[in-house]
Amino acid sequence: xxxxxxxxxxxxxxxxxxxxxxxxxxxxxxxxxxxxxxxxxxxxxxxxxxxxxxxxxxxxxxxxxxxxxxxxxxxxxxxxxxxxxxxxxxxxxxxxxxxxxxxxxxxxxxxxxxxxxxxxxxxxxxxxxxxxxxxxxxxxxxxxxxxxxxxxxxxxxxxxxxxxxxxxxxxxxxxxxxxxxxxxxxxxxxxxxxxxxxxxxxxxxxxxxxxxxxxxxxxxxxxxxx
Ligand code: ADP
Ligand code: ADP
Numbered sequence: 376x377x378x379x380x381x382x383x384x385x386x387x388x389x390x391x392x393x394x395x396x397x398x399x400x401x402x403x404x405x406x407x408x409x410x411x412x413x414x415x416x417x418x419x420x421x422x423x424x425x426x427x428x429x430x431x432x433x434x435x436x437x438x439x440x441x442x443x444x445x446x447x448x449x450x451x452x453x454x455x456x457x458x459x460x461x462x463x464x465x466x467x468x469x470x471x472x473x474x475x476x477x478x479x480x481x482x483x484x485x486x487x488x489x490x491x492x493x494x495x496x497x498x499x500x501x502x503x504x505x506x507x508x509x510x511x512x513x514x515x516x517x518x519x520x521x522x523x524x525x526x527x528x529x530x531x532x533x534x535x536x537x538x539x540x541x542x543x544x545x546x547x548x549x550x551x552x553x554x555x556x557x558x559x560x561x562x563x564x565x566x567x568x569x570x571x572x573x574x575x576x577x578x579x580x581x582x583x584x585x586x587x588x589x590x591x592x593x594x595x596x597x598x599x600x601x
Pocket of ligand 1: 388394412413414415416417418419420421
């Protein structure tokens with residue numbers, strides 16, 4: 376069963392041409408899917424419809440076998456990792472990772488176990504008492520992912536997480552995200568306008584143009600048949 380099924384998804388803002396036009400994509404369990412295309416092609420809109428931050432005009436969004444068209448974001452059990460990481464500067468790494476668990480009313484012992492497991496996986500266990508302001512960009516990214524994995528979310532969603540970084544750091548972070556995604560085996564949908572990112576990160580790449588799905592293929596297939 377696919378983790379995420381997009382079935383004939385349409386998004387119409389006002390009366391212009393549709394921002395997303397009849398897009399169907401199945402994302403397999405554990406797959407790393409890239410949504411790529413030029414600015415304005417509809418990739419953020421599509422991602423926001425998966426998360427539930429945007430209503431669907433037509434079509435069905437199915438997550439974990441369940442139709443979620445009318446479900447609020449908090450009921451979809453997904454984790455969005457934002458561009459600026461959205462970390463709390465006044466909280467320690469530990470409390471940043473713990474945040475969603477505290478919100479869900481988890482006990483202290485459950486919080487502690489999950490935060491320690493996640494920080495081990497993410498190699499953050501030495502930094503738990505530090506504040507985000509004292510961390511490198513890579514470490515901050517890992518804290519953001521830690522906050523996402525403690526919730527046992529159905530999938531990770533990234534919206535251009537690296538676009539504010541310089542080229543060198545972007546390369547490092549790209550490698551890091553790919554490594555973590557494979558290690559965690561969590562279904563991931565990742566939006567970028569960067570071709571290199573698309574071709575190096577994804578198991579498959581969905582190419583959008585003016586809201587229409589142009590190609591859906593592995594990087595190798597795209598490379599051999601652009
Ligand atoms: P991308 O993420 O690929 O840059 P978007 O999904 O942001 O593209 O936008 C796709 C199209 O929908 C663009 O033409 C954009 O101007 C339009 N659009 C996006 N959000 C809104 C909105 N809230 N209201 C009206 N039009 C929007
Ligand atoms: P990005 O390309 O980084 O996604 P955008 O500038 O496309 O950023 O969009 C930023 C915000 O503005 C989004 O919330 C989007 O919904 C909104 N937006 C984009 N295009 C339009 C539009 N034509 N009309 C109204 N809101 C828009």
